[in-house]
Amino acid sequence: MVTNRAVFLDRDGVINANLERDGRQVAPTTLEDFRFLPGVEQAVARLKAAGLVVIVVTNQPDLATGLTSRATVEAMHDLVRTRLTVDDIKMCTHVDADRCECRKPKPGMILQAAKERNIDLARSYVVGDRWRDVEAGRVAGCSTILVDHGCAQERPCVPDVTVRSLTDAVSYILSKAEAGES
Secondary structure, three states: OOOEOEEEEOOEOOOEOOEEEOOEEEOOOOHHHOOEOOOHHHHHHHHHHOOOEEEEEEEOOHHHHOOOOHHHHHHHHHHHHHHHOOOEEEEEOOOHHHOOOOOOOOOHHHHHHHHHHOEOHHHOEEEEOOHHHHHHHHHHOOEEEEEOOOOOOOOOOOOOEEEOOHHHHHHHHHHHHHOOOO
């Protein structure tokens, strides 16, 4: 029986700051460059206090391309687990050419977590800063929230809600919960 409500969070651009490389927003490739965005710890704590399952779902193709090491990514994830007390981190290490089922915009990581944790996807949310996150959430049957940093999207996306930060996303999610909505 599916009973849990969850919030699936993208990592880069939602939890931690992206870096700019060649005019594009990209994931940090060193532990020294990994910085939590303002208010993230409090935002995740609010979700946990409300009884929501919090799972990070992140594409990390820099592992496949050699831009960063598995040890570095695991050290970043250790920080996320320790400081944010998330319930799980699901990671895809593939590039688009691999055509895997876990790389967003496909919903594989979300579906796997839902099965493992009895999550009701129709009552859950995906929060991300790219069209890939929104599409993965839409296909999985979740409500979608785009954290818009003012960066141009590679493809247009139509999230259910657009906000400026994870803090704003959490306020929206909790206001829906208080109103008795999904």
